[in-house]
Amino acid sequence: MRSYNKHRSFTLFSTALLAASLLALPVSQAMGEQGTKAAQTDAKAAECASDKAVKGAYKGVFYANDFDYLNASCITPNDPRGAVEKATDALKQIDIAPAITLSLGGEMRLRYHNENNIGSSRLDGRDDEFVLTRVRAYADIQITDYFRGYVEMIDARKSGGALPPRGIEVVRTDVLNGFGEFHAPVANGRVMVRAGRQELLFGAQRLISPLEWGNTRRSFDGFRASYESERFAIDGWFVNPRAISDRSSSRNSKIDFSGLYGQYFGLPGHAVEVYALHLDVNDPFALQSQFWTVGGRVADQKGLVRWEVEAARQTGNNKDGDISAWMLTISAGLDFSQSLPFSPQLSVAYDRASGDGDDTDGKARTFNQLFPLGHAYLGSMDLIGRQNIEAFSAKLSAKPYKRITTALIFHDFNLAKSTDALYNAGGAAIRRDAAGAAGTNVGQELDATITYTPSRWYNLQLGYGRFWAGRFVKETNGIGVSGNADFFYLQSIIRF
Secondary structure, eight states: OHHHHHHHHHHHHHHHHHHHHHHHTTHHHHHHTTTOBOSOTTSOGGGBOOHHHHHTOOOSSGGGOOOGGGGSSBSOSBOOOOHHHHHHHTTSSEEEETTEEEEEEEEEEEEEEEEESOTTTSSSSOOEEEEEEEEEEEEEEEETTTEEEEEEEEEEEEESOSSOOOTTTOEEEEEEEEEEEEEEEETTEEEEEEEEEEOOOOTTSSSBOOOTTSSSOOOEEEEEEEEEESSEEEEEEEEEEEEEETTEEEEOTTEEEEEEEEEEOSSTTEEEEEEEEEEEEOOTTSOOEEEEEEEEEEEEOSSSEEEEEEEEEEEEEETTEEEEEEEEEEEEEEEOTTTSTTOOEEEEEEEEEOOOSOTTSSEEOOOOOOBOOGGGTSOTTOOOOSSSEEEEEEEEEEEEETTEEEEEEEEEEEESSTTSOEEOTTSOEEEOOTTOTTOSEEEEEEEEEEEEEEETTEEEEEEEEEEEEOHHHHHHOOTTOOOOEEEEEEEEEEEO
């Protein structure tokens, strides 16, 4: 049996590696096309789309992709696009009728997982090995300057593996985004009204994210309206989460999520954001609750020294009593990407999300992380959620080669309250010592990644994570479970 498992392990890994390598074959052709001059080389630089605009066309949600550089008189004096980019750009802003344009695009992603002692719920002592595939395709139609229709399909699958799929891994040919939109100039700005299924992404994605790491991604059904000017933007929405069950999705009408999110653009190089979010859970199989999350974020995103502060407070009630919870993030770093060889960047961060130290006082003090991208902040192994946690992290990244980025991140995790649970990245309580005798030390995690990005349309990433169990994990382990864990993955992405 052990020999068979080893053979199967090698087969899965080699298949994933071969597929990733085959996807990379066209890269050499694209790289050979780099530096081709645009047709209008005599155009003034000010009339040309910037290199930054060309390389940054794809956004965190595809309905926000920005290919407006195609309307410029030229694509920078030295066109940075290769043959593949030029071919996929031909699918954008196609004139199909007077004042009507159509854009087509999408993504193919392949990721190999090898997990030790992670299991379905995280740290449950079980191993697994599998391959995740995801295909996304969208059609974006713009009718005059006022109306828009957008549809994006997704198909996410899992191959191999001894354990059943997690909730974020499999959905069969589903609508990820599908909405109609009206937008128009109003009072030195632009107003937008949207109805239908849509992903939401705000701020640093600590509380509201489409969950890019998840194979199925996250979206909502409902309404959104916004107003944006040169100085500020404000968004409001009322939506229900898209729930995935038995490999298909539906609207979860038992959860209402609404909010206001404001951004101020008056400080160049800085992010200034405030928000008020309301969650109403009326599900008899969940923790029924109604509460507000009010907070803000300020960040300096330019120069040598970078810093960020985000804080939020939650008030309301659930079946356990009145809610009084909070979260805080403070980070600071040095960015030498413009001044030193290999573009090193160093940063440290402190995260704390409140826990409940007393179940009998009529107060619910465990912070609710809402709809986050915890993967980006609390470890790539997704063992830890932003609930009842205190975390310190340090990150070092560098570019040893123009198209290669390396990163090393260390995390130290402790429970905020020893009598509350440890919650995973999905917000589920995975273990608890109600007496608090196991202490608060959860453990340490070290994550390492190597990312190869030869062009904007292709990306290859290799990652490894190691978790060392602390006293709390060791003393709450099941029989025969060490608490230590390892995670290796190889991911390939093609966008078109």
